[in-house]
Amino acid sequence: MSMNRTLPLVAVTAVATFLSACGGGGSSATATQDTSTPATAQQQPVTLPPTPSKPPEQPQPLNRYSFANGCFTLSSEGRYLQAGTDGYQLTTSAGEATAFYMKPTALGRYLLVSNYQRDPGAFGDIELLGISDPAGEFLDDSGNFIGEVSYLVSGLGDTLNLVLDPIAPLGGLLRELGESLDGLGDNIGEINVQPALGKVDKASDLAVWNVNPSEGERFTxxxxxxxxxxxATDEGLTLSSPSLEDDNTRFTLASAEQCASYPEAHVSADVEEQGPAIYLREVERFRNVPGLDNDDIFGYVDAHSHISAYEFIGGRINYGDPFHKFGVDHALHDCAENHGPEGLTGVVEQVTSTPGPHATRGWPDFPYWPRNNSLQHHQSYYKWIERAHLSGLKILVNHLVHNEILCQLNPQKQNDCDTMVAIEMQAEQMHRMQDYIDAQNGGPGEGWFRIVTDPAQARDVIADGKMAVILGVEASKALNCGEFLNVAECSREEIVERLDRLYAMDVRSLFPVHKFDNAFGGHLPDLSDGIGIGAVLYGGNLLETGHPIEFEECPEHEHGDTSNPVADALQPLGIFDQLLFQIDYVGERFPASPEELAEYDPRRGTDHLCNTRGLTDLGFFLIEELTKRGMMIETDHISRKAASQILDVTGARGYPVINSHGGWGGTEDLRNQVAAQGGIAASFGSVRGNWVDQLTRDGNRPRADEFKVGPFGGAPFASDVNGIASLAGNPGTPDQETSLYPFTSVDGRVVFDKQLTGDHAFSLYEGRGVAHYGLYPDQIADMIANSDRSEEQVNDAVNQLFTSAEAYIRMWERLELATQ
Structure with a gap:
């Protein structure tokens, strides 16, 4: 499959590439069950239809990926690695061998951990096999290698044998080689670097080892x-040139016990042996529902997320990563790295959450963040997403997101502001994330996070017990096609070329317009009143396009209901208010305060004003190009006129479209039309009664029976996680914890307890609401247990949510048929 590519970490230099060994091999799966924080309640078994028995699986031979998160000893020719007081040595006694915990940093690459200890509330003391950096010349603060390979090779040549002799026979040859590499060997001057093989106390690139197959079942x-x-030689533990590979460089890795650990967040779930349900017929509540097929998928969809937003608008706006090669303590460490001491330079945080200083520390105790309304802190670490997956999340749509003007205004940026460059970089990061999760689970294709490019692939992935990930794009200047003073900044040829580039990176969904007018059409400016989002977008559009939004009275039949109380409650200001008003050097081009900006709002005194701009000629051309490729079209954020034009064009050919962003899809009439034409309408994830109302409304929108899953329309939700938008809160109080935790998933196969990351047990009821993505299972359980809606309404909401995966894939299948 096209998504099973390996995107290697950035090469250090051509020398490192020349010296590195290559390898390949198969893969073996590892279990996803988490017993580290077992639930205290007994699961209620569900009687399932009989399934054919499978023959017992035969043990698979070890390959370079098999050692992931396992415990192993290393031996060569009867000599075993052993951790000493100050370093590592060899022993001929198997009983004295050190067991290494092998933590993958990427596919086939590992940290070899001989010891890890941590007191609650503190970072751990760790011991790793690696290469020391006493002068601090080779690594940045994050442990990435930035030194000169030639000098490092030269230094290692002089300290090759650490056990008996500081200069092994190969040392002189390596120094000669190092000093010959582009004349760089002595560039560090008089500093006595002396890198050495031995015990290091921090994870870094110098502690990463490539495990590659060699002769027999041995590895280098x-x-x-x-x-x-x-x-491993009779003289001791050394390093050798790859050209001198022999029996002394070939190691047998044997399974061991009593291993060191490595820090990681927990899914805090106890999973039955067969895993979460895949098909509706496996779940008691759906077993006797008429009209359901045996292969209808059980599960829900997050139709709008931003896992990759930690890199958007220049980077350093959000703090935290969805994954990190050195683990959770690096991914979720301390936001002072981006937001300064006490978080005081985190502009968005200062105006949206608790103004003033806050505790910046994340791992291990997370005293302040993440929380549902802390908008500059990452909320979708991969283990948190995995927890949601275990509760039934079968499809996750990740929108690669960017806004060029906000990137230009961002004083903290570290990434390119060009839209295509930013989007392609985020797409690459999502493939790296897939590879990283594969590495944790036993090799290529073995991870639960699978980027898919067509509905058949999505069905296959889900049938294999994994989660289908769809890549989309939400950017104000989509395909770099902005406009200034009504002149388009792209041509038809450039649209085709850029769309093909995104398609090749597995992007399958796109917003033609987002926030500002662009070369494809007008944006939706009229969701808010007074000094709200609409007024700010009016000013932002002026900066981006050189002209104001041109308004007209909305057509009578399009007035509809534009209210979105949930979105208004969750996003009272929005990113554009936060950034445009807070960055000083916008200067005289932009009003200095929301009150001043309100004076420029041409909608004052009217109830309904709509953007006059519909689709441009290039906009119609883009829609045609998207339909040729079978790509999903998102109709949110676009003017009502343009949305109606898209629905006219696609409706005539039976090509469904998507409203994944709640009220940003325009009027309820427009959202109903999306559903009536076989498309998907989703609302923001909410809480209790409000969420019940949203799910039942979206699932019961008017649609033909042919577009339903049995009697259900299917209602995804939109998290908008990391899109600088609040996740749902929760009105629960700490005394309600015991009435919810532990709880059983809707399919009855997983028991969840409070999610544990480091020393923090996250609960819905500690005042943080849905603090991170891993609490959506809890929010669903809370909706079922604590909604004030009728039992019939709650059941309908649950049924609509858990048929949304099947509804989404059927929509995608209809879309594909319309291209033929």
Missing amino acids: VASQVTGLLLT
Whole structure:
């Protein structure tokens, strides 16, 4: 499949590439069950239809991916690695061998951990096999290698044998090689670097080892940075050139016990052996529902998320990563790295959550963040997403997101502001995330996070017990096609070329317009009143396009109901208010305060004003190009006129479209038309009665029976996670914890307890609401247990949510048929 590519970490230099060993191999799956924080309640078994028995699986031979998160000893020719007081040595006694915990940093690459200890509330003391950096010349603060490979090779040549002799026979050759590499060997001057193989106390690139297959069932262990091979000789533990590979550089890795650990967030779930349900017929509530097929998928959809937003609008706006090669304590460490001491330079945080200083520390105790309304802190770490997946999340749509003007205004940016560059970089990061999760689970294709490019692939992935991830794009200047003073900044040829580039990176969904007018059409400016979002977008549009929004009275039949109380409650200001008003150097081009900006709002005194701009000629051309490729079209954020034009064009050919962003899809009439034409309408995730109302409304929108899953329309939700938008709160109080936790999933196969990350047990009821993505299972359980709606309404809401995965894939299948 096209998504099973390996996107390697950025090469350090051509020398490192020359020295690094290559390898390949198969894969073996590992279990997703988490018993580290077992639930205290007994699961209620569900009687399921009999399934054919499978023959017992035969043990698979070890490959370079098999060691993920396992415990192993390393031996070569009867010599075992052993951790000493100050370093590592060799022993001929198997009973004295050190067991290493092998933490993958990427596919086939590992940290070899010999010891890890941590007191509650503190970071751990760790011991790793690696190469020291005493002068601090080779690594940045995050442990990434930035030094000169030639000098490092030279230094290692002089300190090759740590056990008996500081200069092994190969040392002189390596120094000669290092000093010959582009003349860089002595560029550090008089600093006595002296890198050495031994015990290091921090994860870094110098502690990463490539495990590659060799003869028989033995492996070589090569330094990622230098390419030199770990070598066990009678004289001691050394490093050798890859060209000198022999029996002394080939290691047997044997399974061991009593291993060191490595920090990681928990899914805090106890999963039955067969895993979460895949098909509706496996779940008691759907077993006797008429009109359902045996292969209808059980599960829900997040139709709008931003996992990759930690890199958007220049980077350093959000703090935290969805994954990190060195683990959770690096991914969710301390937001002072981006937001300064006490978080005081985090502009968005200062105006949207609790103004003033806040505790910046994340791991291990998370005293302040994440929380549902803390908008500059990452909320979708991969283990948190995995927890949601175990509760039935079968499809996750991740929108690669960017806004060029906000990137230009962002004083903290570290990434390119060009839209295509920013979007392609985020797409690459999502493939890296897939590879990283594969690495944690036993090799390519073995992870639960699978980027898919067509509905058949999505069905296959879900049938394999995994989660289908769809990549979309939500950018104000989509395909770099802005306009200034009504002149388009792209041509038809450029649209085709850029769309093909995104398609090749597995993007399958796109917003033609977002927030500002662009070369494709007008945007939706009229969701808010007074000094709200609409007025701010009016000013932002002036900065982006050089002209104001041109308004007209909305057509009578399009007035509809534009209210969105949930979105208004969750997003009273929005990112555009937050950034445009807070960045000083916008200067005289933009009003200085919301009150001043309100004076420029041409909608004052009217109830309904709509953008005069519909689709442009290039906009119609884009819609045609999207339909040719079978790509999903998102109709949110676009003017009502343009949305109606898209629905006219696509409706005539039976090509469904998507409203994934709640009230940003325009009027209820427009959202009903999306559903009536076989498309998907989703609302923001909410809480209790409000969420019941939204799910039942979206699932019961008028649609033909052919567009239903049995009697259900299917209602996804939109998290908008990391899109600088609040997640849902929760009115529960701490005394309600015991009435919810532990709870059983809707399919009856998973028991969840409070989610544990480091020392923090996250609860819905600690005042943070849906603090991170892993609490959506809790929010669903809370909606079922604590909604004030009738039992019939709650059941309908649950049924609409858990048929949304089947409804979404059927929509995608109809879309594909319309291209033929």
